[in-house]
Structure formats: C-alpha cells, structure tokens
Amino acid sequence: MSLxxxxxxxxxxxxxxxxxxxxxxxxxxxxxYEKGLGLDSRKKKREEELGEKFDVPKVNKKGATLYGKAKTxxxxxxxxxxxxxWRHKLIVxxxxxxxxxxxxxxxxxxxxxxxxxxxxxxxxxxxILRASSNEQLKxxxxxxxxxxxxxxxxxxxxxxxxxxxxxxxxxxxxDFFISNFDIGDKFRTRKVxxxxxxxxxxxxxxxVLDAVxxxxxxxxxxxxxNKLLGEDYRDVKRYWNEFDEMSDSKQLNYIExxxxxxxxxxxxxxxxxxxxxxxxxxxxxxxxxxENYKVLIKIPEKQLPAEAVxxxxxxxxxxxxxxxxxxxxxxxxxxxxxxxxxDEPQGWLGKNTKVLDNIFSKARAYRMNVMCLIQSTxxxxxxxxxxxxxxxxxxxxxxxxxxxDIDGFRNFDWQNLSDYSFLARVNSHKFVGKSLKPVTSNAxxxxxxxxxxxxxxxxxxxxxxxxxxNRIERRHxxxxxxxxxxxxxxxxxxxxxxxxxxxxxxxxxxxSESSDSSIITNW
Numbered sequence: 001m002s003l004x005x006x007x008x009x010x011x012x013x014x015x016x017x018x019x020x021x022x023x024x025x026x027x028x029x030x031x032x033y034e035k036g037l038g039l040d041s042r043k044k045k046r047e048e049e050l051g052e053k054f055d056v057p058k059v060n061k062k063g064a065t066l067y068g069k070a071k072t073x074x075x076x077x078x079x080x081x082x083x084x085x086w087r088h089k090l091i092v093x094x095x096x097x098x099x100x101x102x103x104x105x106x107x108x109x110x111x112x113x114x115x116x117x118x119x120x121x122x123x124x125x126x127x128i129l130r131a132s133s134n135e136q137l138k139x140x141x142x143x144x145x146x147x148x149x150x151x152x153x154x155x156x157x158x159x160x161x162x163x164x165x166x167x168x169x170x171x172x173x174x175d176f177f178i179s180n181f182d183i184g185d186k187f188r189t190r191k192v193x194x195x196x197x198x199x200x201x202x203x204x205x206x207x208v209l210d211a212v213x214x215x216x217x218x219x220x221x222x223x224x225x226n227k228l229l230g231e232d233y234r235d236v237k238r239y240w241n242e243f244d245e246m247s248d249s250k251q252l253n254y255i256e257x258x259x260x261x262x263x264x265x266x267x268x269x270x271x272x273x274x275x276x277x278x279x280x281x282x283x284x285x286x287x288x289x290x291e292n293y294k295v296l297i298k299i300p301e302k303q304l305p306a307e308a309v310x311x312x313x314x315x316x317x318x319x320x321x322x323x324x325x326x327x328x329x330x331x332x333x334x335x336x337x338x339x340x341x342x343d344e345p346q347g348w349l350g351k352n353t354k355v356l357d358n359i360f361s362k363a364r365a366y367r368m369n370v371m372c373l374i375q376s377t378x379x380x381x382x383x384x385x386x387x388x389x390x391x392x393x394x395x396x397x398x399x400x401x402x403x404x405d406i407d408g409f410r411n412f413d414w415q416n417l418s419d420y421s422f423l424a425r426v427n428s429h430k431f432v433g434k435s436l437k438p439v440t441s442n443a444x445x446x447x448x449x450x451x452x453x454x455x456x457x458x459x460x461x462x463x464x465x466x467x468x469x470n471r472i473e474r475r476h477x478x479x480x481x482x483x484x485x486x487x488x489x490x491x492x493x494x495x496x497x498x499x500x501x502x503x504x505x506x507x508x509x510x511x512s513e514s515s516d517s518s519i520i521t522n523w
Contacts, residue, residue, distance in 0.1 A: 057429040063334075065110040067102070067399075068422070068433040079424075079433050081397075084112075084334020086364045087427065088394055089371040093401030098420045098435050099373050100124050102399065103341055105436045106371070107294060108132060112337040115288075115295040115320055117313055119343045122146050122298035129296070129450035131439035139293045142457040143283070145312055146298045148270055150462040153277035154315050155208035157201050163232040169322070170197045173211075175354055176318060180311050181261040189257050195239045202228045202236075208315075209276030212262045213476065215255050218244065220476070270308045273468040280463055285323035289338050289368075298454075310348035314355075317342070321359050324366040336367040343373045346380045346387060356387065360394040377405045397426045401435070 056070045056079070063083030070079050093099035104124050107116050108131045118124045125142060132140060145152055157169070174193050183189060196214045200206045203224055213220050221244075225237055243251060265271045288295050297316055301309045320340050330336040356370075363369060372391060374380055380388045398406065401422045403414045408430070412423055420435040 055429045056431040056433075057426055063111055065106060065112075066436070067106055067109070068424075068435055070431055070433040076434075081426075084337050084367070086331070086337065086367060086369055088360060088363070088369045088391070088396040089399065090391055090396045091371065091373045091399045091401070092376065092404040092406075093373075093422075094375050094403075097401035099375075099401055100343070101420075101438050102401070102422075102435050103343070103371070103373055104128050104131070104439045106339075107296075107341070108136075108439050109436075110339065111292070112335070112339070113289055113292040113294070114339045114341065115297065115316070116341045117297045117299060117316060117343060117345070119299050119301050119309060119313065119345075121302065122300050124343070125296040125298050126447060126450045126454070127438070127440050127443075128294075129453050130443040130445055130447060132294070133444060136294065137453065139291070140453075141288060141293055141295045142454050143295065143297045143316075143461060144454055144458050145274070146300050146303055147458070147462070148303065149465055150458055151270065151273040151277060151465055151468060152458075152462045153207070153274065153279035154283065154312055154319075155275040156277075156279055156283075157206050158204055166198065166201055166232075168325075169201055170194055172318060172322065172355070173197050173201075173208075176314065177211075177258075177262070179354065180314055181264075183261045184257055186257070188254060191239070192254055192258055195236050199224050199228060199233070199236050199240070202233060205278055207276050207278065209265055209272065209472070212259070212265055216259055217476070264307065268305065268308070269465060269469075270304060271311065272472070273465045274308070274312060276472045277463065277468045278471070279461065281460055283319070283461070285319045286326055289320065289323040290327060290336070292335075292338075313342075313345070313348040317359075318355065321355070321363075321368070324363070324368040327366065329365045330367050331365050333367065338368050339371055340368065341371045341373065344375065344379075345372055346374065346382075357390045360390055376403075397424070399424050399426075399433075 056072050056077075059080040059082045061078065061080050064080035065085070066078055066080055068079040069076055091099055091102060093102070100120065103116065104127050107114050107128050116124065116128070122144075129137070129140070129142070143152055143154075144150075145154075157173075174190060174197060177183060177193050178190070183193075192215060193211075196211050199221075200211045200214050210220075214224060215221075221240060225240060228237065243254065246254070265275055287293070299309055299312050299316075304312075317340060320338070324338060327336070359368070359370060377388055380391075392406070398404065398409070399422050400406075400409055401420070403409075404423075408425060409423060417423065417432070422433050422435060424431055424433050
C-alpha cells in the first residue's frame with residue numbers, strides 16, 4: 001500500500017471536520033511529492049476508477065497470447081487473447097504511442113503462426129529477432145525487400161492440375177490486376193486478363209510478369225498454348241486463336257488498356273525484378289501457415305516506390321490468404337490459428353477492398369485473422385472510405401493507444417490516459433490496460449546477431465538484380481526459340497501430310513523433350 005493510501009485509510013476513521021481539512025492538506029502535499037518523483041496521481045486515480053468500472057475479460061492462459069496488463073482494484077493481472085483466437089484486430093495509436101512495440105510483443109509471445117508486414121524501417125523485425133528464443137528462430141522466416149539491389153521473388157505461381165482450383169486462382173489474380181493497376185473494369189478487358197491468366201497458370205513456375213508478356217508477345221503465347229493439354233483448356237485456346245485472327249488494330253483495342261496499365265512492371269526495375277523472378281528458393285506459404293511459422297517481412301516504404309510497396313504487400317497478403325484457403329474449413333482446429341499483422345496498411349489495402357472484404361468475412365472458417373496497425377481512423381478514410389467500413393463491419397477487437405474516432409471510444413477521457421496505456425474493446429469487454437515493456441528490454445541476443453540472421457535469409461531467398469534481369473531476358477529469348485521450334489514442327493508435319501497448316505483449337509502439338517528442357521529448366 002502506498003504512503004498516500006495509508007494516510008487516507010487512517011484519516012477516514014475520523015469524522016471531525018478539522019481532520020478533513022488536514023486530509024486535504026495531506027493529499028496536496030503527497031501530490032507534490034509524487035510529481036517530484038515523476039508520478040501523476042490524478043492519472044493513476046483515473047485508471048484505477050476505470051479498472052473498477054470496466055469489465056476485464058478472464059481468459060485461460062494455456063495456449064493464449066499475452067498482450068498487456070490490467071488493474072482491477074488493487075490487483076494487476078496479465079491480459080491474454082484466447083487460444084485459437086479468430087477475431088480480427090484494429091490497433092490505433094499515433095506516432096510515439098507504442099503501437100509497434102505492442103505488435104512486436106504480440107509476435108514474440110504468440111504460440112501460433114504469424115506474419116508481420118513491416119512497412120516502416122524494418123526495425124520491428126530486428127527487435128523481434130533479438131527477443132526471440134533459439135527455439136523460435138528455428139521456425140522464423142525473414143523476407144527482406146529493403147535492399148533494392150537484391151530483390152526477392154514474390155509473384156510466382158505453380159500450375160494447378162485441378163481446373164476448378166485453377167478457376168479460383170485466376171479469379172483472385174484477376175481482381176488483383178484490376179485493383180492494383182487501375183485497369184478499367186470492363187468486360188472485354190477482364191476477358192483478356194482471365195484468359196491470359198488461365199493459360200499461364202496452366203504451366204508451372206510462371207510469374208505475374210509472364211501474364212503480361214503472354215498478352216504482349218505472340219511467340220510466348222504460341223509456346224504456352226501448345227503446352228496446355230486436355231479438354232479443360234479448350235475455351236482458352238479458342239479465345240486466343242480467334243484473337244490471333246483479328247486485325248492488328250482490333251487486337252490493339254482489346255489489349256491496350258491492360259498493357260498500358262501494366263507497362264510499368266517492365267519499366268520499373270524493382271517491379272520487374274520482383275514480379276518477374278523465379279524464386280531462388282520456394283516461398284512455401286502453405287507450410288508456414290500450417291506449421292506455425294513466424295514470417296517477418298520487410299517492405300520499407302521509405303526505400304521503395306509507393307507502387308512497389310503496395311503491390312508487394314498485396315501479393316504477400318494474397319498468398320497467405322490462398323494458403324489458408326487451401327487447407328479448407330479448419331475452424332474446429334484452434335491449433336491452426338494464423339495472424340497477419342499489417343503495419344499502416346491503408347496505402348495498399350485501400351485498393352484491394354474486394355479481396356479484404358472477402359478475407360474479413362470468411363477468414364474465421366480458415367482460422368486466419370488480420371491485425372491492422374493504424375495511426376487514426378482518418379488516415380484510413382483519406383485512402384479508402386470503404387476500407388474502414390469493411391474492418392469495423394466485422395466487429396474486430398480494438399486496442400486504442402490514443403484517440404480513436406470509433407463508437408464507444410470518442411467520449412473517453414484521453415487526456416488522463418497515461419503513456420503506453422490503452423482503452424480496449426475485446427470480445428465485447430471494455431477496459432483499460434497497460435502495454436508490455438519493449439521486447440528489447442530483455443533481448444536474447446545483440447543487434448548484430450539479428451542482422452546476421454537477416455543476412456542469412458537474404459542469401460537464401462534474394463538475388464542480385466543484374467542476375468535477375470539476365471535470367472528474365474534469357475527466359476524470354478527461349479520462349480521465342482521454343483515458339484519457332486513448335487512452328488517448324490507444325491509446318492513439317494503439314495508438308496508431310498500434304499495439308500495446309502491451320503490454327504485449330506484442338507492443336508496440341510507438344511514441344512520436343514530437348515526444346516522443352518532448354519526453355520523451362522536450364523536457367
């Protein structure tokens with residue numbers, strides 16, 4: 001019990017008015033004394049009253065995630081998100097309020113899988129690595145986009161044999177192109193994108209850049225279309241055969257909107273080397289999601305163009321969502337929980353509202369939740385008024401470290417909330433809590449070890465940009481050579497049979513093993 005509380009307890013025993021005067025004088029003296037020690041008794045009193053007034057949730061800590069502390073009366077206890085927690089979260093806090101410190105603690109303390117998209121300097125990733133145990137580091141991945149000269153592939157798609165799964169994948173990527181490249185949402189343009197994606201995704205190890213090249217380069221189209229076997233791709237072949245029979249001017253009318261908007265991929269070195277690169281080592285999102293990995297992703301907005309940050313961040317989010325979808329409905333398996341933390345996501349999620357709405361509304365069944373770190377709700381509204389509605393409509397848990405323009409938070413006495421405290425609404429419980437100490441206060445290792453870990457991950461996943469550009473050019477050259485081989489074979493066969501060569505939807509001439517090997521494997 002503090003000196004002030006002891007003094008109060010003794011004075012309450014007496015009713016004499018003169019003693020009440022003495023009590024007030026004593027309070028005043030103690031307040032001055034506490035101020036001299038850097039304490040603010042009024043804030044402390046306010047928090048004690050709030051702790052008693054609001055309902056702090058009780059959670060079984062087994063398998064749960066520690067995220068703060070709360071005081072109820074004279075007792076201070078730990079706060080936990082429950083085991084298998086599926087609720088989305090909105091963390092609101094201005095600069096210096098401790099928002100990133102809060103998120104770093106969440107990543108270090110959570111026992112389930114988590115991905116952290118760090119759009120700031122990348123220092124949060126370094127802090128998390130310093131605070132992680134050796135056991136945690138065994139299942140920690142760092143994907144680093146911070147060094148422009150060493151890009152990391154993020155847009156490779158493996159072929160899917162099941163045509164229904166292929167259709168789902170195509171639909172997601174179609175929306176990605178429309179949203180992230182400001183392509184006019186016209187039926188004819190969508191049809192071009194859909195048929196290009198469906199063809200490209202029928203072949204293994206294709207990239208986003210390949211989808212653009214497929215539309216632009218007829219030689220590449222010839223090569224890919226002749227790789228597609230079976231009845232499942234009959235309509236795709238018909239579409240592109242009919243396209244090739246159009247006049248040049250009509251073809252241009254069809255594909256110009258798409259090529260104009262996506263042309264920046266080839267013109268921007270960062271986008272070209274990131275979206276056109278076959279990965280040095282597979283980015284195994286499904287493994288990371290299913291086996292409770294911590295995936296830390298550096299995408300610093302101060303070191304990369306805004307468009308690159310938006311597109312790279314969107315692709316990572318889409319890939320994690322696809323990985324969760326691939327395992328089916330696992331809501332009855334709380335151990336499958338996976339959280340994606342987005343640091344100030346309004347700059348890129350705002351253009352992906354449709355995808356985000358799909359994630360927020362359906363993620364519960366797949367045990368995925370999204371945590372958004374923002375400075376203010378106004379910050380989101382400036383980018384996308386729909387985005388905030390999507391987030392709040394799904395009733396997320398809210399942690400507010402500073403003023404939040406949200407129902408139930410506006411009239412709170414924010415001036416008297418002490419530093420690193422927060423007002424929370426978690427699973428319908430409303431209360432005041434205190435953030436945990438910075439993870440580096442008890443760091444397991446020095447900063448140089450964290451940096452060495454990041455360097456090791458770059459060696460594993462990143463390539464030098466000149467090497468990437470060279471590989472892309474060699475691939476394109478081999479596509480054209482492969483198309484020439486196919487055309488020569490087709491002409492030879494037609495001469496042997498005495499018939500005229502035609503472009504048929506049933507034409508499924510396969511490239512010889514030697515040419516196929518030279519085009520696909522010998523990077």
